[in-house]
Amino acid sequence: xxxxxQTQPGMFVQEKEAVTLDxxxxxxxxxxxxxxxxxxxxxxxxxxxxxxxxxxxxxxxGRYSLNFQKAxxxxxxxxxxxxxxxxxxxxxxMREKYGNKLVxxxxxxxxxxx
Amino acid sequence: xxxxxxxPRYLIKTRGxxxxxxxxxxxxxxxxxxxxxxxxxxxxxxxEYFSETQRNKGNFPGRFSGRQFSNxxxxxxxxxxxLGDSALYLCASSLRGxxxxxxxxxxxxxxxx
Numbered sequence: 366x367x368x369x370x371q372t373q374p375g376m377f378v379q380e381k382e383a384v385t386l387d388x389x390x391x392x393x394x395x396x397x398x399x400x401x402x403x404x405x406x407x408x409x410x411x412x413x414x415x416x417x418x419x420x421x422x423x424x425x426x427g428r429y430s431l432n433f434q435k436a437x438x439x440x441x442x443x444x445x446x447x448x449x450x451x452x453x454x455x456x457x458x459m460r461e462k463y464g465n466k467l468v469x470x471x472x473x474x475x476x477x478x479x
Numbered sequence: 480x481x482x483x484x485x486x487p488r489y490l491i492k493t494r495g496x497x498x499x500x501x502x503x504x505x506x507x508x509x510x511x512x513x514x515x516x517x518x519x520x521x522x523x524x525x526x527e528y529f530s531e532t533q534r535n536k537g538n539f540p541g542r543f544s545g546r547q548f549s550n551x552x553x554x555x556x557x558x559x560x561x562l563g564d565s566a567l568y569l570c571a572s573s574l575r576g577x578x579x580x581x582x583x584x585x586x587x588x589x590x591x592x
Contacts, residue, residue: 398579400580402583408585408586408588409583409585410569412580412581415580456522458522460581463534464510464535465510465573465581466524467512467522467524467571467581468524469522471521472521
């Protein structure tokens with residue numbers, strides 16, 4: 366069965382600094398997708414970044430980049446130049462081979478300090 | 480471009496009642512999936528619909544059901560509500576359903592008293 370592990374329950378980062386949120390995954394499939402979402406206290410799940418298992422380059426979206434290390438089965442999220450508005454819960458998720466069933470990690474709460 | 484729209488945003492029900500939640504996907508998206516989020520269990524997959532057919536189903540009792548209409552809008556229904564059904568219900572839409580991004584709505588927060 367597929368599994369996502371986020372080992373950092375909470376993280377603090379100073380405003381304007383970079384931060385890395387860890388995510389490891391377990392799957393026997395060769396084809397899969399990896400996602401990062403941000404969930405502020407309002408509850409909305411905001412899409413940040415997506416990486417397909419066959420994508421050769423690491424995905425980037427503005428200040429977000431995904432450090433994809435396939436052999437190590439890790440998909441860490443890097444947020445550069447942290448802002449106060451980045452304070453939220455962050456979820457790593459993996460899509461199974463067929464369809465849109467996502468398996469989520471437990472999440473990491475990020476707090477940005479001024 | 481409008482995002483994923485879920486209604487109602489908040490609702491309160493009592494045990495034994497039933498509830499219907501609605502989700503309108505992003506225009507052109509044909510896949511709609513539903514998730515339940517609780518503090519204890521985290522985010523769990525309920526089911527997915529693609530072109531009006533249920534394609535995937537999670538491990539939830541039969542009290543949880545859903546459907547998708549020809550315009551891709553989806554509804555989920557929970558019958559005989561239990562206290563443990565109190566949760567944030569999130570809907571997500573995707574263009575195709577097996578690749579690419581998946582976008583969520585703001586969720587429907589259900590409280591069962």
